[in-house]
Amino acid sequence: MAMEEQHCLQIEKLHVYAGAKHILKGISLNLPRHQIIALIGPSGCGKTMLLRSINRMHDLDPNIRLQGSILFKGRNILDPRVDPVWIRRHIGMVFQKPNPFAKSIFENVAYGLKINGLKDKARIRAIVEESLRRSYLWEEVKDELDKSALELSGGQQQRLCLARAIAVSPEVILLDEPCSALDPISTAKVEETLLSLRQMFTILIVTHNLQQARRISDYTAFLYLGELVEYGPTAQMFEQPQQELTYNYLHGRFG
């Protein structure tokens, strides 16, 4: 019991098929609560597929079939009877390319609160400010909350998307290469944000940047050709990988 409590999310024997292609081949992975878990591996290994399975983003694509289970709050979220809206309320996501809505900065962050039925204006205002502070964007935008979010820089947009995701206070945040479109300074800011958010959320981040995985994550999972090759504490994984494949990947032998 105590052991299970530590895990926020348990993925068991997850298989994903896209048409006839077998993309994920029996992934089992537990996400410890309030930790940052990095998902690494060469392009096309299924990292993004795995991430998008966790909040049922594949629902829209009739070609994709999922097998296995993902346990979250005592429910198997792959069960079609579990409402994807409920899942996504508790498992937020930040995408590879910043995708702010064509609304004001304020409305972007308030959007999730409003669709979830929050009407109290003062409370919305308070949560928007808090979320922007947590994503270290507040100081840069506090005087122009009514400005269109599309006028922000790429790095600011990504932090806005992060603020938007944490505003609805999910338990897990999924990030799909959130820094791949950002310059080093913006990347550093996003990383700093993620580190501070760890106290409140469980964070699963897909990254191509091994240095990033090493800098910010507590655990690292290495995926190769649809299989989980190795999963363990980040320090141990980078210093003494158990598998030769992991060693070769971390040392740039392939990928």
Next chain:
Amino acid sequence: MNLRTFWMRLGLASLVVCTLIVVAFMAALLFDLSWQGIPVLSWEFLTEFPQKGMTEGGIWPAIFGTTAVTLLATLLAAPLGVACAVWLEEYAGEGWLTQLTRAAVRNLAGVPSIVYGLFGLALFVQGMRMGASVLASACTLALLTLPAVIATTQEALRQVPRSLREGALALGATRWETTYSIVLPAALPGILTGVILALSRAAGETAPILFTGVAFYTRYLPASLFDEFMALPYHLYILATQHHEPEAVRPIAYGTAITLLLLVFLLNLGAFILRAQYHPKKRL
């Protein structure tokens, strides 16, 4: 000059010549209409009823009729067309019903307008007992513009990046919330442009209103949806070909033509301004 350069120059020259031919026709048409039509325009011409067997007076009832019928047709076609397009693009997926609807919309777009007119006569005027009226004509015109409204709305919806939809869904929005609060606002400029362009086409149609409500001459403006009305394109047709003194009414015919053209031009200008206003500063 070697052979490749020669072919290149010849190709370029033929493109320019073709373009010039098109522009020349446009210019001739506009010049003729403006030259003969604009001097006829006056406040009285735009605001008075025709007088003395249409040889004098203005074209106000035709302007009013065309505007009323076109606006009403738009009010009918826009909600239907937008709803249909949203269903097709956002919900339908791929199935036999979707295929059938797509095929129906495509074929509807190819139906000649005179067929719409006769269909409107059978369905609205007689079948639904609307009589020859503003309403029956508006319904017929709405039907005619529907395929265009649906096609442009679909196109506008397709332009909304998938990442925006996913962003909303990932926050726990339902598909319906995603559609009306994120996708539709983003597609709005495109939808409005499509609707207005369809409207400006409807304003110039004669065949669909011919049997369904347009009158040769009315002494009063239509007082209800069930009255007959006058319309610019039909008025022009009468003046140009059916009048017993074609020479005497020629200036009025030109005036009518340029008025119709200006009306359509104003509508298109409206579409252009709307598009520019709503256009986000940056596309995603």
